[in-house]
Every structure is written in structure tokens, then in C-alpha cells.
Amino acid sequence: MVASTSVKLNTGADMPTVGLGTWKSAPGAVEHAVEFALKNGYKHVDTAAAYRNEKEVGAGIAASGVPRESIFLTTKLDNPDQKEAEEALNSSLKNLGTSYLNLWLMHWPAPMTKGEPPLADKTHDWLDTWKSMEKLYKAHPDKLKAIGVSNFSVKFLERLLAVAEVVPAVNQIEMHPSCPSEDVLEFCRSKGIVVTAYSPLGSDNSPLLTNEVVVKLAEKPTSLASPSSPKSVTNSRILSNAVIIDLTDDEIKELHKIDETHHFRACHPSWTGWGSLGFPDCE
Template identity: 35%
Template sequence: MSTPPQIPTVDLRTPTGDVRMPLLGLGTWQSEGDEAARAVRHALEVGYRHVDTATGYSNEDQVGQGLADSGVPRDQVFLTTKLPPDAAGRERETLEESLRLLGTDHVDLWLVHWPPNGEATPSTWQAFRDLRDEGLVRAIGVSNYSIAQIDELLEATGEAPAVNQIPWSPTDYDLGLVTDHAQRGVVIEGYSPFKRTDTDAPVLRELAEAKGVSVEQVVLAWHLRHRVVVIPKSVTPERIERNLDVLDVHLSDEDVARIDALGSPA
């Protein structure tokens, strides 16, 4: 196996302060069966070191199989899974089942997939903190939470999530939301980077043509310049590799500002 590319990382706020999350990972939503296992294995073989799954994806066993088949040591892979909102109150049982399916004794990041019943639910967040402190999880966070809900968790427990995984793309760009997360020490992790992007936007097409890359690669490079974690999903080997090639795509400050303008005003 060749030396993997150096994917940039972001430090997550944890009690130990030693958790670094790769900014680029492989998403596995809607990846099913052997297809999911093959995608994870291929991604790890070509240099990915971050894989995102969830209990709700019903593919944790296949993600675990792909990890095992890749031969990449467990401690070199950043592994994320998520608690379904209807599992609030059954946090320990749900996590233990995730670990069994994934074939590991811990995950690197565990997220509350959606606010249970639309509420912040500090009791679930406290259970996350307890299981993290037991060593079953290295870092904890949320997904699809508002800033107000994050503040509710912070007020109730004194600890904000390390990560908030939310829909993110140039169309979603909002400097105020970026600033609100940064002020609370919360890393933004974006999902659906392509589905939510207008790939016909002139600025994206112009930059892609000028740099000899795809519009999708420009979008991923924009995420990395903002240090927003991004997890494009694919089961196609060529596309998995192309997404990783974004590490060689350079965007100037002016390029980034032009792309930012596709989103909401500051």
C-alpha cells in the first residue's frame, strides 16, 4: 500500500484534547450491502482515513467489514456513527450494538443524528458525555441542531458539542452561522455537498474550467479552505478517487469569496 495523502485535520474540543478529525471523509448514506463494504475498503486503500456512517443507515456491519478488509489499522481511521432520535433513552444499548456491528471497541465520533422529538434533549447529551468518559467514544457531537439547541446543551451540561453535522454547500454558506459555531468551539461538518449545489453556477463552472477540475472538486476544495469537514458519498471507485484528488486543487482567497457569494449575505 502506497503512502496515503496527507489529509488536513481539525482539532476537536474534548477533555483529552487529542482528537483530530480529517476534513475529508467518505459518506455512506444509502450505501448498502456489499457495495458499502467495497466502497469503504477502496476508500481506505487509496488514502481516506475518515468514514461516516449511522445506525439509521443500516450498514454499520458492512462499514466494519470494509474497514477490516482494508488492512488499515483501526487507530489510523476516524470512524463516525450516529444515534437515531428515537433511540433517546437507550443510548448505551444503541452504542454497544453499533460497536458490535462495526467490529470495534470505540468510535471516534458519535453524533445525535437529529434532535429527539425536535428538542435539544440534554438528558441524551449527558448520556453521550458519560459514555465518552468511559472510553467508548473519543468525541461527541450532534447533527441537524440549531444554535439555540446547542446553547441549551451547553447551558445544561457546561459542554457544547464538538461537531454539528448539517447540510452545507456554497448555496448554504452563511457567515453568521459559521461565526456562531466558531464562537462556541463547534466544528461544522457538512453533508450533501453536491446535491445542494447549483452545479451550473457560472462561478463554479468558470473556476473548474480554469483549474482543469470538476465542479464537484471545486466545491470540495471550498469546504477545505473554510475548514468545514465534508463527507461526499460514493460507491464508485473512480469518483471516490476523484474526490480525494481535491487535495491538489488550490483556491485563492478571491476564488473563495466568489463562491461564498452564492450563499446568504453576511
């Protein structure tokens, strides 16, 4: 598989295939990570309102000195904000210190309440959230360059596409050798939706980090060729995560075999209170 540094979205825009992920980045660390990454060649930063670090991400972008137009910036609509999409969008823009987003994603097809703890909000349909996002996208091309979804299984994508006026540009899902999500990948390819992988090595303390196949390939060094957003706040890892080298067909086959005996999911959909959301092995 020949890797590339960017992928074209259905909007016509180019999205860098490697982005700096910021999930679980500790307060005080993410600002430096974003600044360092951008100063050292990264062009894509991925965050979310739910991460509670948009202000620090924005500060890191500003501190980097890299022109905003050279950065592909992604954030996500939080589950408790699905009834108030426009307010949430404006809040994210303010926190990030930017006038526009390159990509705005619905974080989960799972509306939730604003209480503590947040609970599944059965009074709201996430399809109405998508309609609100479509409306904002059409009305404010200066604020939104593309919209998409995250954590959507095939059954949710089918329901969305049955009524959508705007086909999502991206579906960001957990995808790694122990959770390859091949059904989602193939479906999205058939619909012109780019799949972005989060937790491409299984997140913190992942067994993949000591898997003999992964370790062997890492020593080349190599990296997965799909669009991905690996998270790190360590300078050396930020640099190594950006290395893109082709994988042979045989190496890809070796990675695919891992799932046959070591399947796991780092981000379990059941936490939302909406059941499995159509993903396997989540009940």
C-alpha cells in the same frame, strides 16, 4: 483560504478534514466504497445507525486491511434510540466490528418513536439524550473518544451549551454553496466546535453539479476547504473527492454569491415532525 488535511478537535484529537460519507449508499456498494477509500488514502469514514449500513461499513474497514488506529470513525445515534443511548452505542460498536468510536453524534435534536412510521416523541427531551451521551463519554473513554451533535441550529446549540458539561467536539450540518449556514459556522467557531459539512455539493441530482461557478472551479480541480464528508460509491469520484486544493478569496466570494439566488436544502428538517428545528427556509 489555505486548506489542511486535518483539524484539531476540542478533545485534542486530530480529525481528517475529508471523510467518506455513506448516506444513501446502496446495499452491496458501501462495503466496497469503504474498502477502496481506505486503501487509497482516506482516513475518515462517516456513517450512522439510521443509514442501516453500519455492518457493511465495518466489513469494508476490515477488508481494507488498514489498522483501526489509523482510521477516524464517526457514527450517529438514531432518533428513535435517544431514550436508550447506551444500548444504541453498543449496537453500533457491534455492527461496525470495533471496540471504540472516534466520534459519536446525536443525529438530530429530535427524539422519535420506534413505530412505523416513526413520529416525534414529545415525551422525551433531547437534552436528556445529551446528558446520557456525556455520562457514557465520561464513563467509557475506551469506547468514546469524542461526542458531538448533528443538524443543530444556533438556537439548539445555545440551549445545549447552557447546561452541557461537555462541549460538543463537532456539529455536522448540511453546508454547501446553496446552504452556507454562516450563522451556525460563526457560532460554532466562537465556542470551539468544529463544523463538518455533509452533502457538500448538495447531494444527489443537485443543481450545484451544473452551476457554472462550481463547474469552473471543479475544473482546476478544487474542493471545498472546510471539513466535509462527500458520499460516493464510484471509485473515480472517491479519488477525486479526496483532492484538497486551496481556494482564493475571490473564488470563495463567487461560491458565497450562489446562495443569494439559488438557495436550497437537500435534507429537509421538517421530515422529523419537529418543525424547522431553527433552520431558515424549512417551514
